[in-house]
Amino acid sequence: MNDWKAVCRLADIPVLGSRRVARPRGMDVAVFRNDLDQVFAVLDRCPHKGGPLSQGIVFGTSVACPLHNWTIGLADGCAGAPDEGCVPKFACRVEGGQVLLDPVELATHAIDLHPPRSGPGASTGPLGDQTFEVQAPHSA
Numbered sequence: 131m132n133d134w135k136a137v138c139r140l141a142d143i144p145v146l147g148s149r150r151v152a153r154p155r156g157m158d159v160a161v162f163r164n165d166l167d168q169v170f171a172v173l174d175r176c177p178h179k180g181g182p183l184s185q186g187i188v189f190g191t192s193v194a195c196p197l198h199n200w201t202i203g204l205a206d207g208c209a210g211a212p213d214e215g216c217v218p219k220f221a222c223r224v225e226g227g228q229v230l231l232d233p234v235e236l237a238t239h240a241i242d243l244h245p246p247r248s249g250p251g252a253s254t255g256p257l258g259d260q261t262f263e264v265q266a267p268h269s270a
């Protein structure tokens with residue numbers, strides 16, 4: 131087991147809320163606290179269309195995604211039926227009032243997943259490899 135990394139105090143996470151942990155590479159990790167002071171950590175990316183789970187509503191051991199209201203189990207990272215899909219989860223524990231994550235997992239786990247993109251070219255190629263025509267405004 132790796133040494134654990136303190137990312138914040140438990141008190142820094144609102145009850146039934148979350149806090150995002152930035153990583154050097156890869157998307158943020160969303161750390162949730164429920165009303166029993168249980169703490170869970172998953173990638174801040176809904177398995178449906180990439181919604182920011184950290185902005186969802188926490189209830190029990192689940193979070194409702196803010197985009198389309200899928201329910202994601204925080205213990206296993208998986209969507210509740212009939213929806214399907216799972217978000218990568220991260221090992222997490224609380225000790226001495228500190229929220230701890232595994233630093234190796236933070237540095238390596240799910241770093242290949244990216245935030246969703248919108249707008250022209252959202253369904254094509256990596257961001258930045260597309261050239262778009264921008265229509266000039268009509269002149270009078």
Ligand code: FES
Pocket residue numbers: 176177178179180181195196197198199200
């Ligand atoms: S993106 Fe989360 S429910 Fe659609």
